[in-house]
Amino acid sequence: MRRHHVQCLLMGGQACVFYGAAEFSRNTDLAILASDENLDHLRAALAELQAEVIAVPGFEIEHLHRGHAIHFRCRHPDAAGMRVDVMSSMRGVAPFPELWERRTTLETPDGTVCDLLSLPDLVQATKTQRDKDWPMIRRLVEAHYFERPADPTPPQILFWLRELRTASLLIECAARWPEDCRQQAPIRESLRHAWAQNESALESALAAEEQAERLRDKEYWLPLKKELEAMRRAR
Numbered sequence: 001m002r003r004h005h006v007q008c009l010l011m012g013g014q015a016c017v018f019y020g021a022a023e024f025s026r027n028t029d030l031a032i033l034a035s036d037e038n039l040d041h042l043r044a045a046l047a048e049l050q051a052e053v054i055a056v057p058g059f060e061i062e063h064l065h066r067g068h069a070i071h072f073r074c075r076h077p078d079a080a081g082m083r084v085d086v087m088s089s090m091r092g093v094a095p096f097p098e099l100w101e102r103r104t105t106l107e108t109p110d111g112t113v114c115d116l117l118s119l120p121d122l123v124q125a126t127k128t129q130r131d132k133d134w135p136m137i138r139r140l141v142e143a144h145y146f147e148r149p150a151d152p153t154p155p156q157i158l159f160w161l162r163e164l165r166t167a168s169l170l171i172e173c174a175a176r177w178p179e180d181c182r183q184q185a186p187i188r189e190s191l192r193h194a195w196a197q198n199e200s201a202l203e204s205a206l207a208a209e210e211q212a213e214r215l216r217d218k219e220y221w222l223p224l225k226k227e228l229e230a231m232r233r234a235r
Contacts, residue, residue, distance in 0.1 A: 001030070002113065004045040007096075008032040008086070009103055011117045011125055013136075018106055019119055020143035021136055027083045031117060031125075033096045034064040034088035042086070050075035051084060056231040064088040067224055091220045093125050119144055123163050129217040134210055138165040145169060154180075162188055165210075167202045170194040 001008055009032075010018075013025025032042060039061055051072040057063040059070050067089040074082040088096060104116045117125060123140055126133045141163045148156065157177050161184045164170045174181040174194040185191040190205035 001042075001045050004041045004048070006032065006041045006045050007038050007100065008042070009096075009099060009115050009117045011122055012085070015116045015122055016126075016136055016140060018104075018114065018116055019122065019140055020147070021139035026081075027085055030084065030086045031090070031093075031096060031099060032064070032086050032088055033100070034061055036061065046072060046084070048076070049079055049082075049084070054083070056228055056235060066227070067091070067220075068228070090125050091217060092127065093121060120159055120163070127213045127217065129214040129221070134165070137163070142166055142169065145173075158184070161191060165206055167194075167199050167206060170202060170206075171197050171199060 008030040010029070011031050012027060012029025014028060017025075032038060039059075043059075049072075051074045053059050053070065054073045055071045057068050057070060059072075063070060064086070065088065067087075069085050069087045072084040072086075074080065074084060093099070099117060099121055102118045102121065104118050106114050106116065108114065116122070119140065123137055126137050126140070141160065144156075145160050145164060148160075157173070157180050160173050161170075161177070161181055164173060170190070171194050174191065175197070178195070181191050181195050185195065188209075190202055190209060193199075193202035193205050
C-alpha cells in the first residue's frame with residue numbers, strides 16, 4: 001500500500017495489536033480515501049498482491065461511499081490467502097480526511113511504517129453488533145489507561161471518561177478528575193454512577209450503553225444488508 005501511495009489507515013484486529021490489545025486476525029482491514037485517484041493507487045497495489053474480489057459488492061467507488069466493505073483475497077505467494085477488506089464510510093466515524101489528520105503513525109522494528117486509525121477512532125469503529133468487539137474495546141481503553149503518564153492531557157482524560165468500560169476504573173477516573181467527570185456526565189449518563197461510586201448501578205448502565213450501540217449498529221446495517229442481498233440475487 002505504501003509503495004503504491006495508497007492513502008489508507010490500518011484498523012481492525014491488526015490495529016488492535018499495535019495498541020496493546022492483542023487479537024489474532026487473518027484479515028487486513030483498511031479505511032481508505034474513496035477518491036478516483038486513490039482507488040487507482042489501490043488497484044495497482046491489489047494487482048501486485050494478485051488480489052481478487054471474493055464477495056459482493058464489486059470494487060466500485062459508489063459502494064464505498066454507501067458504507068459497504070469490499071473484500072479481496074490475495075494470491076501472491078508472499079501473501080497467499082490473506083484477506084484484505086476496505087471501507088471508506090463507517091457508522092459514527094468521522095470522514096476519512098479527519099481520520100487521516102489525527103492518525104497514528106508507527107514504525108516496526110524492521111523499519112516498516114504503518115498508519116493506523118487513532119485510538120479514539122478505532123474504538124468508535126469497533127462499536128458494532130458483534131459479540132467479539134466489546135471485550136476488545138474494553139481491552140483497548142484499559143491498555144491506554146494503564147500506560148497513562150503522570151500528568152495526562154485533557155484529551156486523554158476526556159477519552160477515558162467517555163470510553164472506559166471497566167466499572168472500577170471509571171470510578172477511579174471520576175475520583176481523580178471529579179470536575180471533568182461532572183462536565184461529561186450530561187453526555188454519558190453512566191458517569192453519574194461513577195461519580196457516586198455505585199459500582200452495581202454503573203455495571204448496569206454500561207451494559208445498557210452496549211446494548212443501545214448494538215441496536216444502532218443493527219439498524220444502520222439493515223438497509224445495507226438488503227442492498228447486498230439484492231446484489232447477490234442479481235449476480
